Amino acid sequence: MSRRPRNRPPVDLAGTTDLPVLLPAADSLARRAARERELGAALPRLDWRHGLVLLAVLLVSAGVAQAQAGAGREPVLEVLLRWMPVLLRGFLFNIVISFLAMAVGTLIGTWLGLMQISLLPPVRVGSWFVTQFFRNAPWLVLLFYCMFLLPFEFRIGGLVIPFPDWIKATIGLSLPVLANVSEIVRGAVNSIPSGQWEASESLAFNRRQILWMIILPQCVKRMLPPWMNLYAILTMATVLASIVGVSEMMTQAGRVLAAEDRPDLLIPIYSFVLLCFFVYCYPIARWTVALERRFQVKL
Amino acid sequence: MDWSWAFDWARGLYHATGINLTFVYDSFDRDRLARGFMNTVYLSLICLALSMVIGVVGAWLQGSKLVWTRRIVQGYIQFFRNTPPLVQLYFFFFAIGSLMPTHENRFGFQEPMLDNFTWAVISLSFFAGAFNVEIFRSGIEAVPASTIEAAEALGYNRLQTYRYVVLPLAFRVCLPALNNNLVNLVKTTTLAYAIAVPEMLYMANQIWSDSVNVPETMTFLLFAYVFLVGLLVWAMHSWERALRMPGYGR
Numbered sequence: 001m002s003r004r005p006r007n008r009p010p011v012d013l014a015g016t017t018d019l020p021v022l023l024p025a026a027d028s029l030a031r032r033a034a035r036e037r038e039l040g041a042a043l044p045r046l047d048w049r050h051g052l053v054l055l056a057v058l059l060v061s062a063g064v065a066q067a068q069a070g071a072g073r074e075p076v077l078e079v080l081l082r083w084m085p086v087l088l089r090g091f092l093f094n095i096v097i098s099f100l101a102m103a104v105g106t107l108i109g110t111w112l113g114l115m116q117i118s119l120l121p122p123v124r125v126g127s128w129f130v131t132q133f134f135r136n137a138p139w140l141v142l143l144f145y146c147m148f149l150l151p152f153e154f155r156i157g158g159l160v161i162p163f164p165d166w167i168k169a170t171i172g173l174s175l176p177v178l179a180n181v182s183e184i185v186r187g188a189v190n191s192i193p194s195g196q197w198e199a200s201e202s203l204a205f206n207r208r209q210i211l212w213m214i215i216l217p218q219c220v221k222r223m224l225p226p227w228m229n230l231y232a233i234l235t236m237a238t239v240l241a242s243i244v245g246v247s248e249m250m251t252q253a254g255r256v257l258a259a260e261d262r263p264d265l266l267i268p269i270y271s272f273v274l275l276c277f278f279v280y281c282y283p284i285a286r287w288t289v290a291l292e293r294r295f296q297v298k299l
Numbered sequence: 300m301d302w303s304w305a306f307d308w309a310r311g312l313y314h315a316t317g318i319n320l321t322f323v324y325d326s327f328d329r330d331r332l333a334r335g336f337m338n339t340v341y342l343s344l345i346c347l348a349l350s351m352v353i354g355v356v357g358a359w360l361q362g363s364k365l366v367w368t369r370r371i372v373q374g375y376i377q378f379f380r381n382t383p384p385l386v387q388l389y390f391f392f393f394a395i396g397s398l399m400p401t402h403e404n405r406f407g408f409q410e411p412m413l414d415n416f417t418w419a420v421i422s423l424s425f426f427a428g429a430f431n432v433e434i435f436r437s438g439i440e441a442v443p444a445s446t447i448e449a450a451e452a453l454g455y456n457r458l459q460t461y462r463y464v465v466l467p468l469a470f471r472v473c474l475p476a477l478n479n480n481l482v483n484l485v486k487t488t489t490l491a492y493a494i495a496v497p498e499m500l501y502m503a504n505q506i507w508s509d510s511v512n513v514p515e516t517m518t519f520l521l522f523a524y525v526f527l528v529g530l531l532v533w534a535m536h537s538w539e540r541a542l543r544m545p546g547y548g549r
Contacts, residue, residue, distance in 0.1 A: 026441035033475035044381040136528040138486040
């Protein structure tokens with residue numbers, strides 16, 4: 001019978017103080033560092049004004065392009081409207097990839113995170129190694145790895161299962177996600193006060209029951225904001241798939257530009273791409289901030 | 300040191316199993332990969348140094364009394380924080396790079412003034428620098444005025460207060476956030492692949508295109524990056540632990 005999870009740091013009362021040694025800026029910096037360490041990337045800080053700036057850039061550049069092109073050519077906004085279905089279908093693809101990668105990453109990452117707090121040393125060390133490995137590998141290299149090394153179809157007997165490039169990209173993007181989810185889960189479990197473990201042990205729960213009925217339900221609240229932040233980072237990372245040739249929005253934008261062959265369209269089309277990502281990510285960012293504020297641990 | 304046993308082993312491995320480690324036994328591929336590795340290290344080191352300089356200067360400018368100086372620095376941070384680094388790289392290389400004057404090289408071709416390596420350095424340094432400005436500023440803000448007053452009361456002059464009291468404290472406060480940013484920067488150097496900077500990913504790509512040994516080179520590449528980043532993470536964490544302030548935080 002285990003008395004106390006060994007992998008959690010003991011509460012070090014001797015090293016803490018109530019005196020304000022440093023100003024609140026130090027605390028906010030430390031919190032930010034801890035959050036970024038969990039996510040493995042820095043978060044953008046979105047503001048509604050950014051959306052306005054993007055819209056302004058789109059309209060102004062369209063106007064400038066229109067003025068330069070002269071009367072004989074099709075208006076820029078009309079061109080944009082004509083290609084809108086293609087671009088938006090590309091964007092939908094980004095969202096589908098991000099959803100699937102997040103789902104796969106969360107499923108595997110949660111198990112990996114729970115393995116990291118296992119009482120068996122081999123399981124703990126093994127899952128720690130896998131987590132660190134995928135956390136420290138650059139996203140682009142993992143993406144290349146999956147794109148080139150997974151087969152384009154699987155043959156099981158006579159059955160041929162096709163494996164298109166976007167599925168491979170999804171797998172490639174889910175690898176860093178699962179490592180970061182694993183860290184988020186581990187961090188959340190470690191942030192639950194040890195009193196919770198001890199109290200539930202004294203009520204004769206076994207380890208599985210403690211984890212599933214007491215610790216994890218409390219963790220969900222703490223994991224939700226970083227998990228959503230990770231999703232925002234993943235969504236923005238889906239454009240990396242354009243480097244390896246998946247037909248998502250960035251690739252489609254390049255194709256539209258090639259088809260139109262008008263250099264004046266460059267800025268309007270790319271600012272439209274940025275605007276789409278902003279419109280999608282901004283509500284998520286606001287919601288995350290609101291959740292963070294609501295779930296803030298009060299000590 | 301004699302490495303011929305390793306070359307023979309790799310050649311034997313190829314004949315026996317078909318695992319083709321050209322970057323071990325073929326001197327041309329070996330040199331290419333080594334150059335790529337060194338370029339990645341070189342690119343990372345230059346960007347690390349420049350981004351720190353940008354961070355310090357930016358943090359200093361943000362404390363300026365002039366409103367517009369502060370606004371410009373704020374705008375710079377907002378721009379680089381909220382756009383993807385790949386877009387920034389393209390913007391610098393294709394948009395600004397094409398506006399730069401060109402000069403004739405010795406083969407009689409027009410050559411841009413700054414090459415792609417320089418643009419990668421500039422773009423990545425500004426990207427990481429934007430984060431560093433905020434980090435350094437919060438670090439300096441975290442030092443209470445009472446600590447500075449105490450130093451003054453002990454007879455330190457302004458420079459000494461800065462050198463012996465403010466900076467050591469601020470640096471320790473900054474370090475965890477700074478580490479994350481620098482690790483992130485090293486990972487982001489792979490994006491330089493997109494503008495054909497001959498760093499490790501690009502060189503590996505050329506090797507597997509020429510020698511058709513994608514799985515071998517790819518696996519090596521993945522492990523090389525994990526090794527590089529892991530080394531940096533480990534070094535920074537031990538530095539962080541060594542500089543830990545007793546009595547502050549956990």
